[in-house]
Amino acid sequence: MSAPVRRTGGRSAAVLSAIRYAVEDLVRERGAEKVTIPMVAERAGVNPTSIYRRWGDAPAMLNDIATYRLDPDRSLPRTGDLRADLAAWAGEIVEHYRKPLNAAILRGGTPTAGERETDCLRNRRTEALQIVERAGAAHPLTADEVIDQLIAPIVYRAIFLPWTLDEDLAARLVDRLLPA
Amino acid sequence: MSAPVRRTGGRSAAVLSAIRYAVEDLVRERGAEKVTIPMVAERAGVNPTSIYRRWGDAPAMLNDIATYRLDPDRSLPRTGDLRADLAAWAGEIVEHYRKPLNAAILRGGTPTAGERETDCLRNRRTEALQIVERAGAAHPLTADEVIDQLIAPIVYRAIFLPWTLDEDLAARLVDRLLPA
DNA sequence: GCGTTAAAGCAATGATATTTGCTTTAGTTA
DNA sequence: TAACTAAAGCAAATATCATTGCTTTAACGC
Numbered sequence: 001m002s003a004p005v006r007r008t009g010g011r012s013a014a015v016l017s018a019i020r021y022a023v024e025d026l027v028r029e030r031g032a033e034k035v036t037i038p039m040v041a042e043r044a045g046v047n048p049t050s051i052y053r054r055w056g057d058a059p060a061m062l063n064d065i066a067t068y069r070l071d072p073d074r075s076l077p078r079t080g081d082l083r084a085d086l087a088a089w090a091g092e093i094v095e096h097y098r099k100p101l102n103a104a105i106l107r108g109g110t111p112t113a114g115e116r117e118t119d120c121l122r123n124r125r126t127e128a129l130q131i132v133e134r135a136g137a138a139h140p141l142t143a144d145e146v147i148d149q150l151i152a153p154i155v156y157r158a159i160f161l162p163w164t165l166d167e168d169l170a171a172r173l174v175d176r177l178l179p180a
Numbered sequence: 181m182s183a184p185v186r187r188t189g190g191r192s193a194a195v196l197s198a199i200r201y202a203v204e205d206l207v208r209e210r211g212a213e214k215v216t217i218p219m220v221a222e223r224a225g226v227n228p229t230s231i232y233r234r235w236g237d238a239p240a241m242l243n244d245i246a247t248y249r250l251d252p253d254r255s256l257p258r259t260g261d262l263r264a265d266l267a268a269w270a271g272e273i274v275e276h277y278r279k280p281l282n283a284a285i286l287r288g289g290t291p292t293a294g295e296r297e298t299d300c301l302r303n304r305r306t307e308a309l310q311i312v313e314r315a316g317a318a319h320p321l322t323a324d325e326v327i328d329q330l331i332a333p334i335v336y337r338a339i340f341l342p343w344t345l346d347e348d349l350a351a352r353l354v355d356r357l358l359p360a
Numbered sequence: 361g362c363g364t365t366a367a368a369g370c371a372a373t374g375a376t377a378t379t380t381g382c383t384t385t386a387g388t389t390a
Numbered sequence: 391t392a393a394c395t396a397a398a399g400c401a402a403a404t405a406t407c408a409t410t411g412c413t414t415t416a417a418c419g420c
Contacts, residue, residue, distance in 0.1 A: 007366050007417045015368070033239060038407065047369045052408070054367090059213070121340050148353065152336035153328040160301050160335075173328065187387045187396050195398070218377065227399045232378070234397090362420090369414070377406070384399070390392095 018044040019051065023065050024101055032062055032104040066105040070096050072123050082135040083178050089131060090150050090170035093124070097158035098165045107159050124151050139178070149177045198224040199231065203245050204281055212242055212284040246285040246300045250276050256307060262315040263358050269311060270330045270350035273304070277338035278345045287339050304331050319358070329357045 022044035026035045037058055041048035055061040070093075077088035097103045128146040135141065150173050157164050202224035206215040217238055221228035235241040250273075257268035277283050286300070308326040315321065330353050337344050 004366065005364095005418065010417055011415075012367065012417080036407070048408085049370080049410090050368055057408095145356070147336075148333035149329060149356070152333040155336055155340075156327075156332035159339075160298065176325070176329070184396065185388065185394095190387055191385075192387080192397065216377070228378085229380090229400080230398055237378095364417105364419090366417080367415085370412085372411095373409080375406105375408075377404100379404070380402090382400085385397085387396080388394090390394105 015044070015046050015050060018046055019061075020065055022046075023061070027062075027104045028101050032107050035062075037061070062105055066102070070102070070123070076127055076130060078134070082131070082139050082141070083174060085131050085134075086146070086150065086177070087171055087174045089127065090154065090174060091167075093151070094154055094165055094167075094170045097154065097162070100162070103158045103162045103165075106155065121151075121155075141178075145177065149173060195224070195226050195230060198226055199241075200245055200248070202226075203241065207242075207284045208281050212287055215242075217241070242285055243298045243300065246282070246298070247303065249282060249285070250300065250303070252303045256310060258314070262311070262319050262321070263354060265311050265314075266326070266330065266357070267351055267354045269307065270334065270354060271347075273331070274334055274345055274347075274350045277334060277342070280342065283338045283342045283345075286335065301331075301335070321358075325357065329353060 019040060022040045023035065026039060026043060035058065037051050038048045040046075040061075041051055051061065055064065077085045077092075079085055079088070097106065125143060125147060128143045128151065132139070132141045132143055132146060150170075153173055154165070154169065157169070199220060202220040203215065206220055206223060215238060217231045218228045220226075220241075221231055231241065235244065257265045257272075259265055259268070277286065305323060305327060308323045308331070312319070312321045312323055312326060330350075333353055334345070334349065337349070
């Protein structure tokens with residue numbers, strides 16, 4: 001009774017990739033709320049059943065694909081200066097959500113009541129922890145503060161006020177978080 | 181060609197009220213993502229068509245009902261002290277989203293791509309403006325700062341980390357916004 | 361290569377959601 | 391209280407989504 005051997009290459013990989021492109025197009029066109037699985041399947045030239053069996057429903061699919069797009073394994077800024085690190089990191093995230101597609105996926109990937117945090121946001125918290133821990137006792141900054149004052153405003157704007165995500169938002173937020 | 185005379189009383193009012201109760205029950209039971217229009221129609225003892233014609237789709241309906249739940253015409257705190265006013269106001273909002281029902285409605289009412297801000301959040305911004313303007317030049321505080329540092333963290337937590345909405349969150353956030 | 365079987369495709373089915381034209385009810389104003 | 395007609399109700403027709411058993415394809419390990 002060992003775990004079945006996964007077959008992730010070849011056709012499966014092609015299908016997955018086609019689905020990703022299809023989802024990205026459709027989310028851009030209609031908004032994440034309105035992409036349905038049969039829709040994605042048709043656009044991707046793939047059978048709906050394949051999607052149902054892989055993810056079960058649309059939110060799960062979106063969440064998975066959103067996570068994929070901001071690489072969880074990318075390297076974090078590490079200049080040695082907390083302010084610079086935070087600014088670079090936050091800037092990266094603002095840049096990410098400035099793309100309408102990513103903002104739309106964020107909106108659509110909102111967790112259902114009682115569900116767990118989305119993968120995408122859990123990753124942000126892990127990164128915040130790394131950055132503040134690296135700074136050590138020099139700056140008494142908690143991950144919660146970073147989430148509340150950097151991530152929350154960015155995500156809030158991405159969801160509700162996407163047109164206010166300008167290039168220097170990250171810098172402004174960091175300045176308020178770490179006054180000179 | 182004048183605007184048709186609305187008939188909001190009597191039966192229409194009863195229908196609206198029944199729908200509100202039904203939505204609230206259903207959101208509590210299944211989460212906002214999963215309430216469908218035929219579902220609330222049945223629960224409310226109302227014809228689905230009435231809902232389709234009034235709102236068009238479920239997100240619009242949720243947004244409207246969410247707006248109603250935090251009364252846009254309630255009076256704002258007005259102690260004369262900016263810090264106290266902000267704390268009371270933010271506390272009210274935290275309290276609101278501590279009720280799982282309201283958090284769920286918030287999640288479900290998320291705007292679709294390209295759409296306008298939801299009514300509910302637009303109201304928050306109006307309120308923020310009133311509060312900071314009332315304080316005048318004494319405190320150089322902009323509505324944007326209030327949104328970024330009070331509303332955004334609260335809403336972010338309500339959506340993604342609802343279990344972190346504790347009673348003194350509002351106070352902590354205000355303290356960070358207006359250091360002693 | 362070859363065999364095993366995971367994963368994709370297909371098709372039929374049942375369940376839901378949405379639209380639409382028409383009828384009925386009853387809110388509003390005079 | 392009567393006329394006007396907005397809004398609700400009804401029912402039939404569509405459209406869409408989701409599930410399931412079975413068949414076909416082709417990835418992976420030897």
